[in-house]
Amino acid sequence: MQFRRNTRLASAVGLVLGLLCAVEAAKVNKHKPWIETTYHGIVTENDDRVLLDPPLIALDKDAPLRYAGEICGFRIHGQNVPFEAVVLDKSTGEGVIRAKGPLDCELQKEHTFTLQAYDCGEGPDGANMKKSHKATVHIQVNDINEYAPVFKEKSYKATVMEGKQYDSILRVEAVDADCSFQFSQICSYDIVTPEVPFTVDKDGYIKNTEKLNYGKERMYKLTVTAYDCGKTRASEDVVVKINVKPTCKPGWTGFNKRIEYEPGTGSLPLFPSVHLETCDEPITSIQANIELETNHIGKGCDRDTYSEKALHKLCGKRPASRPHSPAANTLLDNTPPASIHYRA
Structure with a gap:
């Protein structure tokens, strides 16, 4: 009889305990995980781990309950985000953000996305898991000195005047893609x-x-290189050619002061290659005088027996022997041998 009473009592206690457990199960995983609202991170191009401020830690008030008080993961929201968030310790909620692959600062310097933490739910199947609010994450990609300077031009050239000191002759310029x-x-x-x-x-x-x-x-050939602020030298040096020009003197060039002419041989151009050097100065007017000197033609050879007047008559010299125009640029058949003096 006593045994039956004890059996009934045990059944009643078991029923009460079952009901209490059911009530407690209904209270499991009452709280959402908690994370900071904003994170700032830095990652280098050749590295994948992001240094976050503050560190990535998710907290849950259900701790230390198993599953409900543990952090099972982080979820990143955004399109084409090249990062992932990984849980390091479920019980402490510690995690890290790392790059999925190589990053390129030259393509994108900064990345912004949102992040949520979620707990492990009420059991190993993750049922009824809860998520934290969404935090904003800003990540800056630090550059590495992977590119060398490149000159804008393949070569440079300039011309300078001799005897002159220049503050600047020309400028070379290089760029860097970092x-x-x-x-x-x-x-x-x-x-x-x-x-x-x-x-x-x-x-x-x-x-x-x-x-x-x-x-x-007359010409200098220089090789010039460039360095970026990371002390990387240019991928290719550049050649600079500097030509030296002689000092310029304004005046006429390309003519001879003495021309030999044989009577009867036809017209003879006086100055076929004459050139006026202006030294790049503006010209307001040009004046040129051509003077034929024939006073000496009675000297030497068999003409010594003739007077100057007779020689002039013999050779057919015209009375107007001093044309004062650049158009008189030709010796005529009846002009005697003469030296030509030119004034400009």
Whole structure:
């Protein structure tokens, strides 16, 4: 009889405990996980792990209950986000964000997306899991110095006047494809060719360090290189050619002061290659005088027996022997041998 009473009592206790467990099960996983609202991260192009501030940790007030108080994962929201979030410790909620593959700062310097944490639910099947609010994540991609400077032109050339000191003759310019300010900036240029009278500054302007002499050197060939602020040298140096021009003197060139002419041989051009050098100065007017000197034609050879007047008559010299126009640029058949003096 006593045994039956104990059996009934045990059944009643078991029923009460079952009901209590059912009530407790209904109270499991009452809270959502909690994370910060904003995260800022930095990742380098050649690395995949993101350094976050603050660190990625999800908290859950259901802890230390199994499953309900544990963090099972993080979920990233956004299109084509090249990152993933991974749980390192379920009980502490610690996690990391890392890149799925290589990042390219030159294509995209910054990435922004949202992130949620979710717990493990009420059991191993993840039933009734809860999610945190969405946090905003900003990640900056740090640059590495992967590109070298490249000159804009394949070569450069300039012309200078001898005897002149220049503040700037020409400018060479290089660019760099890196995305950061440090590695994309050109910090210095250098003339590689030794012992030349030129120098280049940090902005690429080349000038001479002494007055140049056309008789000493007519053309200088320099090799110039560039360095970015990460001290990477240009992929290819550039050639700079500087021609030295002799000092310019305005006046007529391309004519002889003395011309030999044999009577009876026809017309003879006086100045077929004459050229007026203006030294690139503006011209307002041009005046030229041509004078034929024939006073000496009675000297020498068999003409010594003739007077000057007789020689002039013999040779057919015209009375108007001094044309004052550039149009008189031809000796006629009846003009005697003469020296021509030209004034400009």
